Amino acid sequence: MADLRPAAVGLRTRLFQIIFESDSRLAKSFDIGLILMILASVAVVMLDSVDSYHSAFGTLFYEAEWAFTLLFTLELAARLYCLERPLKYLTSFYGVIDLLSILPTWLALLFPWGQSLLVVRLLRVLRIFRVLRLMQFVGEGRLLIDALKNSWHQILLFLFGVLMVVIIFSSLVYLIEPPEAGFSNIPTAVYWGVVTLTTVGYGDITPVTPLGQFISMMVMLIGYSIIAVPTGVFSAEVIRSLREQRYSNEACPGCGLDRHEHDSRYCRRCGTWLDEDTQDPRLRDEADGASQQGH
Amino acid sequence: MADLRPAAVGLRTRLFQIIFESDSRLAKSFDIGLILMILASVAVVMLDSVDSYHSAFGTLFYEAEWAFTLLFTLELAARLYCLERPLKYLTSFYGVIDLLSILPTWLALLFPWGQSLLVVRLLRVLRIFRVLRLMQFVGEGRLLIDALKNSWHQILLFLFGVLMVVIIFSSLVYLIEPPEAGFSNIPTAVYWGVVTLTTVGYGDITPVTPLGQFISMMVMLIGYSIIAVPTGVFSAEVIRSLREQRYSNEACPGCGLDRHEHDSRYCRRCGTWLDEDTQDPRLRDEADGASQQGH
Amino acid sequence: MADLRPAAVGLRTRLFQIIFESDSRLAKSFDIGLILMILASVAVVMLDSVDSYHSAFGTLFYEAEWAFTLLFTLELAARLYCLERPLKYLTSFYGVIDLLSILPTWLALLFPWGQSLLVVRLLRVLRIFRVLRLMQFVGEGRLLIDALKNSWHQILLFLFGVLMVVIIFSSLVYLIEPPEAGFSNIPTAVYWGVVTLTTVGYGDITPVTPLGQFISMMVMLIGYSIIAVPTGVFSAEVIRSLREQRYSNEACPGCGLDRHEHDSRYCRRCGTWLDEDTQDPRLRDEADGASQQGH
């Protein structure tokens, strides 16, 4: 391929380096420009939903939106152009986000029902993650993501237990409280239960009977106490991740096992002496024994 | 017994394997089917409490409820049939839950006052835990449960201290605030105190006098700070549990160092072979060398 | 003294053992009875503040209150009787609590203005701590109290920083929001700030302008994030306390220093070999050297 269209390939390679990588100066400017444009377009979508701003700056917002959409469309075209398998990209996570970022505006132009999709454009905000990842900022969050991966199973189980508690206590309060207090059906009572247990406490539905207030107090105290569970699990995971960073990076000269604890003197797998600068005391003893035998 | 009724025992054994165990394919299908049925029946009970759904789908819900109740009754009968001591099961935790899951519907059929018990059916949701335990999903939560067991004593003591703080500050605010603000009696003031200290903050009762607001601010700051207590205790327990999982209990036969990692084969301090049941490969090598030298 | 009034001393000693100690069976019954009586008397004070209960059971409550007061007065008299220095007890923390538990009822009898002191009786609840301490239940909380002692200085500093943040952001919102929104003066704005930062969120005062809502969002996110600070400090303290429990209890045979780490083989203060069952390798080496020199 490189032989067939050298010039075009040169353009594609250069485009690829600018758009998909982040090493050159041009690529970094592109990344920063993209972040700013994404933030600006999200701000426009958000502000346009405010009636007073819409009536005052509606036309400006409309034009800005089209400018952003055209630029994002151009960017997507450039991305697809410089990839070997553009279709595979389009069906990837970021490809779908790219499409969802521009499609609503085009659809709203073509079909009247497209208007209702315009809010989908806010998914553009997810595109920032790609740029951050490129710029290795997200590398900072590796620890967080590792700890989340290790603890999500337990946190899910915790949330399941929370829902059990909520369903049982909510039904109880539903039975006790009069419907006028807002507990008109069980799903609403469960909504109240989640609002209470998570300590959000809107106050749109509150118990009015003494017994209902007493059970609410129990739900609050449970919610206040068991927040310790996800926090404890996650803290333990972060500490474990940090500790694993703390392992010595030295690999065993015998079997190559790495991640020894810092006070290890012998490889825990093959028993080789780890500190190459000094001699293994066992060998010294043996040497002593040998020299003594030699006498 | 197996000799007396071989065929029936065969059926009972097979039923037992399907219902109470989770190894075979049929047993797993049964578990998943049961979870789906429990969730569906709970959803029906919850949705039926919504007036609009009740008037629209009341008959459907009624029929679905009877279908679930008949199936659960059948399931309970099968459970009792394949157990040696069915009565002992019926008085166990899950046996009681099984009964409470079906009794209300039958009672509502037989007696008019049974209607008020229908919400008890939501306890069905607890039956999911049995299935999860069967499928060893709850094994994931072993760590959580261990840590909770180790820390509940301290968390209870903490909650007791919290209640002291609440009672004393609530009485104070009760004295200061006018009854019109909602602080009409001490139990209500205590309810407000729990709502405030746990940072739920409904806002149904709020202080209106400057002094009352000042004391409220103290309660809030106390609640905001001492949430650190259960969290700290629980985190410490999870970390301890994790650490204990990570180290084997085996001590080095050479120098006595314990707390080796699970994959350790040699002591990290003195290099001794840890697995006493087999021979250290190094010695074998040396023995080989010696025998070769002997040639 | 024991020689002068042996019989009375015998009574005093026995009373002391029952009231102030918790070893004998009688003393334990006394403790449990006291806890129940304290809880009952607190419940009476709380319920008596509810209008409907007061009008229904007012006389009963009044009689119960007098019964409790007489019993508590008797108990205090017994305490003072069996102590060597009763005045010193009366001015101690628990002595003051004991007095405050009974004085209001007596004062309300003697003076009409004593009525307003009746709520002071709720301080009785603090007396439970003494009983719990006696029964060594609070020993469970030693870890909590140690960790609180070690971290309170930092948590206080944290609260001071929180107040700075609250004052500055509240003044800002006070300037931005119209007084009709509830931000009528700076103390009220600070009250709103504490309600928001501690994530209590009553909702009695909420920002209505977009800029006010934006700054509120910042306060909320700050409050949501910095709760990590007391939690982190306290968790670290609990973990440190737990780890110190983990120290070996073995004292150095050389200098008596205890709290060695578990893998310590030599005392970190005087260098003595800690494992008394085996011989210090240094001595063995020296012995070897001596025997070799002997050759």
Next chain:
Amino acid sequence: MADLRPAAVGLRTRLFQIIFESDSRLAKSFDIGLILMILASVAVVMLDSVDSYHSAFGTLFYEAEWAFTLLFTLELAARLYCLERPLKYLTSFYGVIDLLSILPTWLALLFPWGQSLLVVRLLRVLRIFRVLRLMQFVGEGRLLIDALKNSWHQILLFLFGVLMVVIIFSSLVYLIEPPEAGFSNIPTAVYWGVVTLTTVGYGDITPVTPLGQFISMMVMLIGYSIIAVPTGVFSAEVIRSLREQRYSNEACPGCGLDRHEHDSRYCRRCGTWLDEDTQDPRLRDEADGASQQGH
């Protein structure tokens, strides 16, 4: 310089020691006096904003304010007088705070529009930090600040992720909920999202449709769970800081083991004397013994 104006330099040096240092008794009195004056002036500004207090004590507050302003102006003049480069101080953080503490009062005297700046005087509260730092109280918070410095990058990333979640869920609820429920535009919906996710829960805007309530419940549960993230990160940092404080960085000259406790004099693994600058008492004893044997 000291030679040119000895007397004046003496005054400047003494002033410097009183104002900028905290060793002598006079300097400590100055610090405490300054803290009290700052607190009093902040209290005056806050109370003066309350209408009832303003009308009752307005003149008193006005006079007190001028007294504080004159004293603070005098203090600033003294600070500038005893510094070599007063301009550099004026442009430093604390110099700007000092200026902002007194300028509003002077401007309000000179220009009518200066009134609106009066709230800026609350920044005086920041001056307390300087005094606390002087008195080495903030040294207590060194650990907190270190841990914050190490974890702020991850906490910022966390807050960014939180905002993503909020924007996406808020837009969803904005689409679902009718504008009458308060979700009139996307910025307001985002405000609601932050109020909900941070578990503040004012309740000024709450979902009314079942679907909106369902999504709200998800936002609440997410907010309730992911508070574990900053807490876990910060806890891990505090624990790391504490551990690093606990161990000295000195490595054993005998076996190279590092991370000894600060009071360690002998290596806990090989018994070597750790303090290389002095001689091991054991060797001295042995030397003594040898010399005694030599007699």
